[in-house]
Amino acid sequence: MPNDWKTYKPLLLPAIKDLHEISIYEKNNGYQALRKILKDRETWSPKNVTSEVKTANIRGRGGAGFNAGLKWSFMPEPDGKPRYLACNGDESEPGTFKDRKIFEFNPHLFIEGAIIAAYAMQVEVIYVYIRGEYRPFVKMLQKAIEQAYEKGYLGKKVQGSDFSVDMYTHMGAGAYICGEESSLMESLEGKRGYPRVKPPFPAQRGLWGRPTTINNIETLANVPLVMNYGADWYLRIGPDTHPGPVLYGISGHVNRPAVYEYPAGMNIMTLINDVAGGMRGGKKLKALIPGGSSTPPLRADMLEGVTMDADSLREAGSMMGTAGMVVMDEDTDMVDLIWRISYFYAHESCGQCTPCRDGTGWLEKTLRKIKNGDGELRDLDLLLAICHRMEGRTICALADAAAWPVRYSIDRFREEFERKCKKTVYAVA
């Protein structure tokens, strides 16, 4: 039973030496899923591949948790003109550091998954968008891509079939917003990374106005597993609604911060105490950000029995996000933390929409005022009002991502915020 985490054998990042070399990868069942598909095109027509992946319910690992196969099925029928697959390796959400592990240790798994995805959507060009800070990892991936070209998995007539596909890497220039799918496309086109107005959706009009699908790196790395072992096998890993292995990036005040691969739906306390070696210095757990900085933080007492899957976390009042868990101990100053997160979003807002451009700056300035001890109680109400005015009023979700941590931490740690404000509360006689 793969759901017992103690006996779980990693699938995405298995402990095999030099797996990034294509020969080692091939020896370990590598590119078998692709070969299988190309050998039996009758059984594995693009439609069937898509429906298999759809059945497996691979939920997007980039944060939204949308069924990857379903997303592929939105692509219109091919019309002979170019269409694209863009792989999102921007990974710029604070607290998230999982894709780099795939680039470093198992790049061919991702490449194989991307090729299968391209086959399923009948796409001939794959772009891999990677943040500029990941220069060493881009080099690693580039080397793997070259190996795949040499072995005939990429390029014209893949493995002698009539299916051709090319893969290009593209480095971003350090903007968080370029991880948002539509601004990622703008950036790929060589433009300023401004999110696009939806509709039209990328599957209708994406890169250069052509149908495009954007998938996260980890999502695509799951695809060969599904094709190798079948959707039924995949569905048995983790909870029914959120199956498959997940790369948990655990950081913060734990003894062994790292990326761990376990099935989805792991108990949060098990992850912190057993997997990550417990709290650093034996301190008490105070708060947890479950899936990257934009997901609402949870108080320690809210974590009872909560597991790392979309449904359980939604019930608890947060989101799965990218499973980049930030663990904080009792010494953490929540105001300082939220100010730092707000500072990040104020710095990274692209500046296109008014509520986000000016709202993120306003949040940051107000939080800095509270952090510096100049806060007043009414500032908390103001912060909530600003959040309320930012949410759902912008083109992309950055405004929501900036507002949620503030809103929920004031909600959940109000006492602490009030304590910071009390210093300058004057009685009105």
Next chain:
Amino acid sequence: MPEIFIDNKRYEFEQPGKVLQFMLDNGLDLPFFCYHPSLSIPANCRQCMVKAGMPVFDKVKGTFELDENGERVIRYFPKLMTACSLDLADGMVVHTHHSDELVKQAQADNLEFILINHPLDCPICDQAGECPLQILTYKYGPEGSRFEHKKVHKPKAIQLGPRVILDAERCINCTRCVRFTDEISKTHQLTIISRGDKNYPMTANGKVFDDPYSLNTVDICPVGALTSADFRFKARVWEMNQTPGIDISNGKGCSTWVWTRDNLVMRITPRFNEAVNDHWMPDSGRLSYRIFNENRISKPWIRPDEKEQVRTTWNNAELTLREELDKVKPPEILVIGSPHASVEDSYAYKAYFKSLGVADFYFLPHVIPGSGDDLLLSDDQAPNTRGIRALGYSEVAGDKLQKLVASGRPKLVFILNDDILDRSDLAPSHLEDAYTVYLGTNHNSTSRAADLVIPITTAVEHAASYINVDGRIQRTVPAKETLYTNRRLNLEMSMGRPDHYGTKFDNWVTDANRIDCIPAWEFITRLNSGSDTFVWESSRRILAEIGKKIPAFQGITYEQMDENNGIQLKLEQDSEVNTI
């Protein structure tokens, strides 16, 4: 016909489109900043938010689902939608600030956000008075701001290019200017730099914003971030009179607004005309306003006995001219018309000399090959070349003109408002033997070579029509008083705030700015005061007379031109010779 319900009122639409444009077309109000009908839709200011929904359609029954009151069940979109990017759909229900408190609040909230980093320096800002941000804030904005921190500081008074100055702090990042250079002028010279609340438009490093259409960005800027280097700090909007006109610096004849204060033209901006220039006009046309103010010929000038020109009276000028006319026979008169003169002036000018017996009428085209572009600049630098061709003037090239003078040996040369000495091989010495009369608006090399100079009105001082390179006839309206016209008596002239409400102390009336000149046709009428052949009372009458004589002009009136922003004439391509 498809229908849409806006604020519980039913409207029908035929063409697919966007909700905001539909509302504007129907005279409904909604605040917006980034939207511009001629540019793409970025939906980034988020000001035009509305609550929108669609009726629920029951596929089984094939009808709309109804609630217990018999009303359609509406499923609203979960978020507020920007009307500018929202497609019209049959049955759509839209609620604006008139019928939904949430929308009203959202619009006020958005303005609060926009204003937190806006310097609010309206008293010293050039845009004040015609600033959408100022107007919409008064109308839709919050009563105050809760922002108590230091505003973001950005560079101020940056010279982006020779004609445009940027104040980055005032910028609200609507990206209209960037989209203009990307989509209309296609120079791609501007982009937004930096991120978040620190961003503002800028050129690439070391590049200059020298787009020939750069000043359009000043017009479409909804705040005072981009200002005209030329007009900056010259006048307040409410001090000026705004009169419709046309651009006479180019053959395209863009529709314009002429802004005057104290009878000086302060600036020229484009006026929307779908058939000619849309919302735009070239910088050269705007900056041509100086010719209306500076270096003007006021009062007739005469050259007594080979000496310097001196000012004289109208009476003396008229008498001298009559004497000179009596001295010569018609073949000894050379009449040169002008592509810069209006249809009416050119007609009267030709009709008069024709009655004297002059047979040939010439003009020198003002064309600079290669100076035009695909947008709004033509090679033709004159506003009425097609017009005077249609009136029967024959084109003569610059080098031929000299031969014409040399061979014909005219004793009397008439030149209508055109600096031909500047553009042809003709030198002042060639005109020495002849008595030269120049009817013109500005001092130039031709006027200085003339023996008699008659001051005439410019396009901003008379009502007259011009035919552009595409054969479209458009007319001007007097915007600037001459010594003989009066804003308060001429119903066509625009009245500004000071004219309506001012006292003599706050309304500028500088007599020096009123030029002593009359329309060319009026001077010709005066010359004819003895006869009853050419007695025109107004340029309207002249146009009516042309309409009777030349088929292409039949039935054309000023009223028609005003209504349709000009009329497309069916003119022969070239050398159309009509007998008058």
